[in-house]
Amino acid sequence: MNGYNVAILGATGAVGGRLISQLAQSDIPVKNLRLLASKRSAGKTLKFKDQELTVEETTPNSFKNVDLVLASAGGSVSQKFLPIAVKNGAVCVDNTSAFRMDPEVPLVIPEVNRQALKKHHGIIANPNCSTIQMVLALEPIRQAYGLKQIIVSTYQAVSGAGQAAWNELLHQAQQRLNNEPMTAEITPVKGEAHHYPLAFNLLPQIDVFEPDGYTHEEWKMIHETKKIMLDDMDSPEIKVTATCVRVPVELGHGESVYFTVDDKTAKPSDLRRVLEGFPGIVVQDDPDEQLYPQPLTAAGKRETFVGRLRADAENPGAFNMWVVSDNLLKGAAWNTVEIAECLVKDGLI
Numbered sequence: 001m002n003g004y005n006v007a008i009l010g011a012t013g014a015v016g017g018r019l020i021s022q023l024a025q026s027d028i029p030v031k032n033l034r035l036l037a038s039k040r041s042a043g044k045t046l047k048f049k050d051q052e053l054t055v056e057e058t059t060p061n062s063f064k065n066v067d068l069v070l071a072s073a074g075g076s077v078s079q080k081f082l083p084i085a086v087k088n089g090a091v092c093v094d095n096t097s098a099f100r101m102d103p104e105v106p107l108v109i110p111e112v113n114r115q116a117l118k119k120h121h122g123i124i125a126n127p128n129c130s131t132i133q134m135v136l137a138l139e140p141i142r143q144a145y146g147l148k149q150i151i152v153s154t155y156q157a158v159s160g161a162g163q164a165a166w167n168e169l170l171h172q173a174q175q176r177l178n179n180e181p182m183t184a185e186i187t188p189v190k191g192e193a194h195h196y197p198l199a200f201n202l203l204p205q206i207d208v209f210e211p212d213g214y215t216h217e218e219w220k221m222i223h224e225t226k227k228i229m230l231d232d233m234d235s236p237e238i239k240v241t242a243t244c245v246r247v248p249v250e251l252g253h254g255e256s257v258y259f260t261v262d263d264k265t266a267k268p269s270d271l272r273r274v275l276e277g278f279p280g281i282v283v284q285d286d287p288d289e290q291l292y293p294q295p296l297t298a299a300g301k302r303e304t305f306v307g308r309l310r311a312d313a314e315n316p317g318a319f320n321m322w323v324v325s326d327n328l329l330k331g332a333a334w335n336t337v338e339i340a341e342c343l344v345k346d347g348l349i
């Protein structure tokens with residue numbers, strides 16, 4: 001094969017732009033790239049390597065002669081177009097939640113469950129950004145010491161809510177600096193009944209509420225973790241609970257992760273050692289040097305950063321750690337392109 005015909009669905013969005021640049025840096029041979037978005041963006045031009053490419057409106061005909069689709073245009077758009085792309089013979093890596101819980105669709109973090117790709121039927125789902133960085137940081141610990149329970153609180157950047165929410169946060173900050181009242185039409189969640197400023201604030205709502213009082217983002221963290229680690233979205237083997245909070249940070253999610261392991265003799269130095277040897281993880285953990293992961297230092301990087309690792313002195317086998325990653329790279333565009341690289345290397349496309 002002298003290259004693949006690739007389409008990026010949602011090419012003009014916050015993740016879409018990074019899909020273009022991550023694809024340009026990847027070793028996937030690209031014969032032809034189509035940039036797809038809504039009618040609003042048709043005719044715009046975007047750069048891929050040294051080419052200026054014109055964005056096209058997405059229609060069912062957009063997927064003729066396409067081998068690989070990288071999608072990040074929202075769940076309903078994926079639901080509408082990806083089955084058409086698959087019918088046309090393409091393999092799709094979807095960054096939305098549309099197909100994540102479909103038992104026929106692998107949900108993949110390559111460093112954790114690359115082997116699940118073998119079972120694909122045309123669509124592979126990219127997990128939620130907050131799930132990816134937590135599961136990646138816990139997997140080496142699970143492999144070495146067993147994992148019993150996870151209690152996570154997230155501090156999630158506004159870019160995870162899309163480019164328009166990101167622009168709104170900057171506008172709110174400007175309003176505050178100008179001593180004007182802050183306005184909100186998107187934050188915390190586009191389409192919800194109430195909106196609140198995120199600038200200089202914290203909003204404990206990401207996605208809509210479920211009947212049990214959890215938000216859908218929290219639901220995703222719980223069930224995606226079980227599907228990725230245990231191949232069963234409802235497995236009772238690892239207990240997971242989550243509180244997800246939107247914070248006025250542009251790029252890079254932080255997570256405070258409390259977890260218990262099976263091996264009660266494990267020490268923080270043991271956990272640090274297994275984390276240091278795991279692909280995609282960088283340990284930044286030196287209290288003497290005030291070294292710990294931060295969104296500002298993680299932004300633009302593909303790795304997931306782990307620090308503040310310490311034992312719960314009152315509960316043997318229990319630990320706290322702090323995990324930060326660029327939510328638009330490992331949490332989205334890089335994990336998607338990394339999946340596509342694995343599909344190519346493993347002969348699954």
Ligand code: A2P
Pocket residue numbers: 009010011012013014015016036037038039040041042058072073074077161162163164
């Ligand atoms: P557009 O820029 O034309 O609206 P974000 O996650 O940053 O909000 O980006 C969403 C992406 O999804 C954008 O590229 C957007 O294109 C694209 N998109 C939104 N609605 C559609 C649609 N109906 N068909 C195709 N692409 C869409």
